[in-house]
Amino acid sequence: MEMMKGLVSFPNGDLGLKEVHVPQLGKNPYAPHDVLVEVLYCGVCGSDIHRWNTPKSVVKAPNREVVVGHEIVSVVKEVGSGVTTVKPGDRVVHEIVTNYCGHCAACREGRYNICNNMLPMEGRAHFTTGGGFAKYTVWPEWQLHKLPDNITSKEAVLMEPTAGSIHTIVSKNGN
Known part of the structure; x- marks a missing residue:
């Protein structure tokens, strides 16, 4: 099995x-809608900095070893058998929240990012299948968005944190 740092x-x-092992298609919870990507950029999130500056006794870590990093821009390398929206060679940006119950009040309102029944460590792809602080990761098709040619990969790495900031502003203003 191929390895990477x-x-x-x-x-x-x-x-x-x-x-760590390079992830494989079909051997993760997202199969057959899994997408193997090569990471081009992974931003350092404020939560990453907080994590590095917080005493270990306070840190809420996943209960297993996992590659971290979630502000990802990548290029698609391989796709699972059920994937229809991206293909090898596509540049994509990743969403962070991937797992949700689909039944709670927040999910029924389309606010999957605050699912009432999913703990943050269980709801994030980078804690499920590994994140962007490695050369490769696998992500669910429905949480990838193709990038147009007029947006550089370096610019696109700011999309996830920008979306999170806008979501916070809209939510706090009640809109």
């Missing part, structure tokens, strides 16, 4: 560089 979150709260 990744910035890993350990269950005890530590972060460290480690050799």
Whole structure:
């Protein structure tokens, strides 16, 4: 099995560089709608900085080793058998929230990002299948968006944090 280096979150709260397996199509919860991507850029989120500056005893870490990083721009390398919206060679930007119950009040209102029944560590793709602080990751098709040619990959890495900021402003203003 092919290996790569990744910035890993350990269950005890530590972060460290480690050799990890390159993810494979069909061997993750998103199959057959899984997409293997090569990471071009992964931004450092404010939550990453907070995590690095927080004592380990306070950190809420995944209960297993996992590559972190969620502000991702990548290029599609391979697609699962059920994928219809992206193809190899497409540049994409990733959404962060991927897992939600679909039944709670927030989900029924289309506010999957605040699912009442999913803990943040369980709702994020980078904590499920690994994130963007490695060369490759696998992501669900429905959380990838093709980038137009007029947006550079470097510009696109700001899309996820910008969307989060806009969502916060709209939510706080009650719109």
